[in-house]
Amino acid sequence: MQDEETGSWWQQITGEAIFGSSKGQRLKLVPHDEISFSLWKREHPDGRVLLPDDSKPWKQFSEDWEEHTAKMPVLASLNPDTRLSARTQIVGIKIGAVAKAYPLSTIKEQNPVLDHIADTPVIIVVAEDKKSVRAFERRMDGRELEFFARPDSQVLRLVDTQTGSD
Secondary structure: OEOOOOOOEEOOOOOEEEEOOOOOOEOOOOOOOEOOHHHHHHHOOOOOOOOOOOOOHHHHHOOOHHHHHHOOOOOOOOOOOOOOOOOOOEEEEEEOOEEEEEEHHHHHHHOOEEEEEOOEEEEEEEOOOOOOEEEEEOEEOOEEOOEEEOOOOOOOOEEEOOOOOO
16 A cells, blocks of 8 residues: 555555554554455445555456465565465454454364453354354353354354353
8 A cells, every 4th residue: 555645665464664754653453344345235225435546556457366365475574474375365463462363264263263362252253144254252241251153044144152142
């Protein structure tokens, strides 16, 4: 990313300026959803969308973005971590100073995933579209909740094991 005000280049994943007068500064992280448009539209039927500028160079890749991106070279450190391939899609969650990464394929297979990040119990779920992922704290009224997916459901329905609520 490049900002128009200073011309600085920003690393998308970290929000750090890597070139220009803002080099070394970081953008503030904000909570967000990474979901498909169809899921967003279903949840926000009256929502408004900023249409993309068709003149932009990325427009040509809108249909096969993942395929195009997979052909691009990967910049890695001299001693790369080889536990995951360079193009493995991950879901990263950070709570306070503790961060964890989950391969998207693992979350899809184990949906839902129950875990702890620092002292926070979390549940990570993949929506029916198999593209949208959300994470929630699974503590309510000071009590840590356990969940499982209802096996007889066509769509993902979570059941709270303590109360049987879904």
